[in-house]
Amino acid sequence: MAFDQQLRIPGPTPVPHRVAAAGAQPMINHRGPVFKQLMITVLERLKNVFQTKNTILALTGSGTAAMEASVANLINPHDEVLVLAGGVFGQRWAKICRAFQSQVHVLEYPWGEGVDPQQVADFLRRHPQTAAVFATHNESSTGVLNDLAGIGAAAADFDALLIVDAVSSLGGADLKMDQWGIDVVCTASQKCLMAPPGLAFISFSQRAEQRMMEVSSPRFYLDLRIYMEWLAKHEPPFTPNIACFRAVAEALSMIEAEGLEQVFARHLLLRDMIRAGLRALNLPLLVDEKWASPTVTAVKPDFSDIGGFVADLRACGVELAGGQGPLSGKIFRIGHMGYASPLDMLVTLAAIESKLGCYGRAAAAAEQVWSEAQQAHGTLAEWRA
Amino acid sequence: MAFDQQLRIPGPTPVPHRVAAAGAQPMINHRGPVFKQLMITVLERLKNVFQTKNTILALTGSGTAAMEASVANLINPHDEVLVLAGGVFGQRWAKICRAFQSQVHVLEYPWGEGVDPQQVADFLRRHPQTAAVFATHNESSTGVLNDLAGIGAAAADFDALLIVDAVSSLGGADLKMDQWGIDVVCTASQKCLMAPPGLAFISFSQRAEQRMMEVSSPRFYLDLRIYMEWLAKHEPPFTPNIACFRAVAEALSMIEAEGLEQVFARHLLLRDMIRAGLRALNLPLLVDEKWASPTVTAVKPDFSDIGGFVADLRACGVELAGGQGPLSGKIFRIGHMGYASPLDMLVTLAAIESKLGCYGRAAAAAEQVWSEAQQAHGTLAEWRA
Numbered sequence: 001m002a003f004d005q006q007l008r009i010p011g012p013t014p015v016p017h018r019v020a021a022a023g024a025q026p027m028i029n030h031r032g033p034v035f036k037q038l039m040i041t042v043l044e045r046l047k048n049v050f051q052t053k054n055t056i057l058a059l060t061g062s063g064t065a066a067m068e069a070s071v072a073n074l075i076n077p078h079d080e081v082l083v084l085a086g087g088v089f090g091q092r093w094a095k096i097c098r099a100f101q102s103q104v105h106v107l108e109y110p111w112g113e114g115v116d117p118q119q120v121a122d123f124l125r126r127h128p129q130t131a132a133v134f135a136t137h138n139e140s141s142t143g144v145l146n147d148l149a150g151i152g153a154a155a156a157d158f159d160a161l162l163i164v165d166a167v168s169s170l171g172g173a174d175l176k177m178d179q180w181g182i183d184v185v186c187t188a189s190q191k192c193l194m195a196p197p198g199l200a201f202i203s204f205s206q207r208a209e210q211r212m213m214e215v216s217s218p219r220f221y222l223d224l225r226i227y228m229e230w231l232a233k234h235e236p237p238f239t240p241n242i243a244c245f246r247a248v249a250e251a252l253s254m255i256e257a258e259g260l261e262q263v264f265a266r267h268l269l270l271r272d273m274i275r276a277g278l279r280a281l282n283l284p285l286l287v288d289e290k291w292a293s294p295t296v297t298a299v300k301p302d303f304s305d306i307g308g309f310v311a312d313l314r315a316c317g318v319e320l321a322g323g324q325g326p327l328s329g330k331i332f333r334i335g336h337m338g339y340a341s342p343l344d345m346l347v348t349l350a351a352i353e354s355k356l357g358c359y360g361r362a363a364a365a366a367e368q369v370w371s372e373a374q375q376a377h378g379t380l381a382e383w384r385a
Numbered sequence: 386m387a388f389d390q391q392l393r394i395p396g397p398t399p400v401p402h403r404v405a406a407a408g409a410q411p412m413i414n415h416r417g418p419v420f421k422q423l424m425i426t427v428l429e430r431l432k433n434v435f436q437t438k439n440t441i442l443a444l445t446g447s448g449t450a451a452m453e454a455s456v457a458n459l460i461n462p463h464d465e466v467l468v469l470a471g472g473v474f475g476q477r478w479a480k481i482c483r484a485f486q487s488q489v490h491v492l493e494y495p496w497g498e499g500v501d502p503q504q505v506a507d508f509l510r511r512h513p514q515t516a517a518v519f520a521t522h523n524e525s526s527t528g529v530l531n532d533l534a535g536i537g538a539a540a541a542d543f544d545a546l547l548i549v550d551a552v553s554s555l556g557g558a559d560l561k562m563d564q565w566g567i568d569v570v571c572t573a574s575q576k577c578l579m580a581p582p583g584l585a586f587i588s589f590s591q592r593a594e595q596r597m598m599e600v601s602s603p604r605f606y607l608d609l610r611i612y613m614e615w616l617a618k619h620e621p622p623f624t625p626n627i628a629c630f631r632a633v634a635e636a637l638s639m640i641e642a643e644g645l646e647q648v649f650a651r652h653l654l655l656r657d658m659i660r661a662g663l664r665a666l667n668l669p670l671l672v673d674e675k676w677a678s679p680t681v682t683a684v685k686p687d688f689s690d691i692g693g694f695v696a697d698l699r700a701c702g703v704e705l706a707g708g709q710g711p712l713s714g715k716i717f718r719i720g721h722m723g724y725a726s727p728l729d730m731l732v733t734l735a736a737i738e739s740k741l742g743c744y745g746r747a748a749a750a751a752e753q754v755w756s757e758a759q760q761a762h763g764t765l766a767e768w769r770a
Contacts, residue, residue, distance in 0.1 A: 004411045012624060015412045023628065024409035026389045027400045027581060029704045060583055061446045061606065062623035068606040077603075099605040190624060196412060198445060198583045198626035218462075218603060220484040221446065221453040238447040239397060239575060241583035243408065243628065319414045 005314075008348050009321040010140040010168055010296035012190035012197050013338035015247065019194055022250035023243040030242055036234040038245055043231075045252045046201060048260065049170060049193075050185055052177040056203040057227045060241045063167035063188035065222060066200035068096050070134075070163045070184050072219040073212045077101040079131035082123055082160065084115045084151070088141035088324045089165055093134035100217050102131070111327060112142050112298070114291040117150035124158040132161040132183075138169035141324045143298040143333060144291045145173055152180035161208055167191055171255060172267045172295045172337040183208040192267075192295065194254065194338040195247035199240075254339075262383050267294035269373050270336040270345050276369045277349035277362030286331055295337035298323070306332055309355070318351040342370045342380070390699075393733050394706040395525040395553055395681035397575035397582050398723035400632065404579055407635035408628040415627055421619040423630055428616075430637045431586060433645065434555060434578075435570055437562040441588040442612045445626045448552035448573030450607060451585035453481050455519075455548045455569050457604040458597045462486040464516035467508055467545070469500045469536070473526035473709045474550055478519035485602050487516070496712060497527050497683070499676040502535035509543040517546040517568075523554035526709045528683040528718060529676045530558055537565035546593055552576055556640060557652045557680045557722040568593040577652075577680065579639065579723040580632035584625075639724075647768050652679035654758050655721040655730050661754045662734035662747030671716055680722035683708070691717050694740070703736040727755045727765070 007014045015023075028034050043056045050056060059065045071093075075081060079102045083094040086109040097104045107123060109115040115135070124130055133155050138145050148164065155162045161183040166175055170185065171192030177185050183205040190197035202224070204212075212224055220226070221238065230237040255263055271294045278285060278299055286298035303309065310320050310332055323331040334348060349362035377383050392399045400408075413419050428441045435441060444450045456478075460466060464487045468479040471494040482489045492508060494500040500520070509515055518540050523530050533549065540547045546568040551560055555570065556577030562570050568590040575582035587609070589597075597609055605611070606623065615622040640648055656679045663670060663684055671683035688694065695705050695717055708716040719733060734747035762768050 005413060007412055007414065009414050009416075012412050012415060012627060020409040020411075023581075024405040026405075027392055027397050027575075028390060029392065029394050029706075030397060030582070031394075031706070032699065032704060061450065062625070064623045065446070065606050071605075072603075096605045099608070100603045188624070190412075196408075196626070196628040197415070197624045198629065218457075218485045220456075220481045221450050222606070223484070238449045239573070239582045240447070241581070241626070241629075242397060243581040244583065244626075314417065319417060321414070321416070 005319045010335040019250045023247035059200040066186035066202040069222040083134045087139035114146045117154040121154035130160040137166040140168040143293040145293040194251040198244040273345040273366040277366040280365035391703045395720040404635045408632035444585045451571035451587040454607040468519045472524035499531045502539040506539035515545040522551040525553040528678040530678040579636040583629040658730040658751040662751040665750035
């Protein structure tokens with residue numbers, strides 16, 4: 001029997017039935033009144049999740065489309081930029097900036113740790129002409145959540161725009177765009193927003209909006225000036241991913257019903273359950289408590305055949321992710337974001353401990369974390385009350 | 386009661402139930418074996434519809450993303466290009482080429498007619514250094530199907546690449562990519578391919594593939610070299626629109642079951658029914674028989690309040706499209722592509738004739754066309770046999 005997978009990768013994440021059903025409704029005219037209303041309300045409701053008053057735009061594309069839109073719209077050729085890189089997605093910022101011919105300075109930080117905000121401030125003091133700082137909120141190749149509030153504070157005194165990849169964090173980890181002084185936040189539909197892949201979202205400050213008008217890099221499909229022009233008419237410039245808009249609308253209803261604070265608390269609980277379970281199995285965690293991501297956890301086990309281990313788990317119905325780049329073949333990763341519950345963590349740990357012959361050990365540790373959380377705060381359902 | 390719309394716009398088009406259901410299946414890992422197999426087979430099966438042996442790539446985006454990918458990957462800044470423009474989508478080629486700083490020559494042809502291939506040949510003789518000719522197969526802003534075989538023959542003796550927007554034709558009108566000597570064909574999921582919007586497809590000749598390696602225009606998300614590198618591993622470089630891949634796979638099964646020739650014949654029948662019905666209502670057609678599109682028909686009525694007319698039809702459950710650009714407020718358009726049947730044409734015409742007080746007149750004319758087709762070829766179900 002081809003059972004549904006327990007999809008425990010750092011995105012795409014499981015899509016709730018009601019979200020998938022919303023996306024499968026009969027097609028509609030993207031220039032008619034029903035879609036206009038849908039688009040405007042989704043972009044408005046997302047402001048709560050972005051914790052911003054800024055404009056949000058939707059691009060039909062992957063998260064990387066929003067990242068490229070940031071570069072193509074905000075960076076002139078030969079501009080100096082600072083990229084903070086401690087994993088594959090930090091490196092992606094550097095690749096995109098180089099593709100657009102900017103002068104890239106890379107502040108590398110160890111894969112498995114977060115960047116030190118003080119180093120960002122030091123760099124900007126020495127390079128006050130820096131046009132932008134590109135940061136990764138949650139580095140999903142390592143499972144590190146960066147101190148974005150600290151980076152925001154470090155960059156606050158400089159002209160450089162702070163541009164953030166929040167693809168695998170927004171809606172799962174606290175991100176106060178306005179309060180932390182972030183100029184651009186990029187995210188996508190298929191992570192904590194619980195919808196299928198296919199829409200990217202980008203929000204930008206007034207300062208970033210002004211910068212757009214002065215940038216000469218070639219762009220059309222990702223030209224945010226065109227999107228803003230059409231937004232004034234409540235329309236998208238190009239045929240949008242209508243199904244995904246409907247899915248995101250439904251997912252937002254679920255997030256709003258749970259409450260954003262509760263969503264964040266649930267992600268922290270899932271993280272703590274997974275980490276406790278893995279520690280009980282003596283599986284080394286790549287990332288220390290200080291930087292541990294609420295959405296994905298990386299394990300660096302002593303055994304060598306990680307590909308075989310991931311394939312074994314897949315055969316049991318649990319889909320994990322391997323490592324990327326230099327961590328390929330060295331780690332596996334467990335996604336725990338979006339539509340993920342404590343029970344999902346228990347079944348994932350149960351499959352892992354079974355495969356390792358440590359019956360019940362990880363589940364026991366995770367159950368204890370869960371139980372303590374319930375004693376302190378009540379059940380998930382009660383947390384809201 | 387909010388009945389489903391009769392969606393008669395030139396895309397997005399109605400999504401068959403089984404296609405929508407395929408897209409709503411539980412989410413899967415885009416780096417796991419199930420998706421790899423899905424991606425490779427969809428791209429392989431599409432070759433039948435593209436009528437090509439060339440590589441086909443999928444981009445998560447609108448059709449415009451595939452158009453921009455053609456420009457960004459094949460045109461260097463300051464290259465001379467020829468754009469054939471007789472409507473909004475021809476003009477879009479010029480806009481994209483200008484955004485990428487090429488020297489654009491526009492061969493304008495009347496809105497409502499096709500381009501004369503002889504003029505293309507004449508231009509290329511005078512400008513042998515032209516890097517590419519950008520053509521629109523089906524200009525959906527006017528309902529013109531261009532003579533692409535003729536354009537291909539006209540361009541055959543020159544170095545210029547022939548790059549074609551087939552977004553609103555591929556899978557509805559005959560397009561012999563290899564036989565007609567077309568270097569690049571762009572299309573999207575939400576037109577004749579009967580899936581929701583969110584995937585674009587691009588196919589390119591060996592000659593175009595070589596050109597890509599020599600082009601310096603900045604690109605990353607739409608850098609086809611990256612897609613080809615990953616294709617060799619049977620993977621997409623960025624998280625793809627998985628739901629839409631599944632939808633397209635299901636739609637391809639429907640196209641394969643009907644047979645491509647039969648699909649084209651059905652589109653011609655739908656066109657002829659719509660045109661006969663509109664003529665019976667004395668509604669002037671924008672486009673003569675010679676250029677009449679099999680996928681969309683434009684009407685230029687004598688009455689002035691076209692917006693009101695479209696709104697009236699919407700209130701009856703039939704969703705039509707207005708005009709675009711200089712034709713805004715002057716025409717309305719009826720889409721008849723993809724998952725569209727003779728019965729859909731009859732209900733559309735019935736709603737239009739009702740609104741005009743000409744009860745039964747258009748339906749009668751269309752039914753006669755349909756009946757004659759059945760006498761000549763049998764019912765749609767029999768055509769295949």
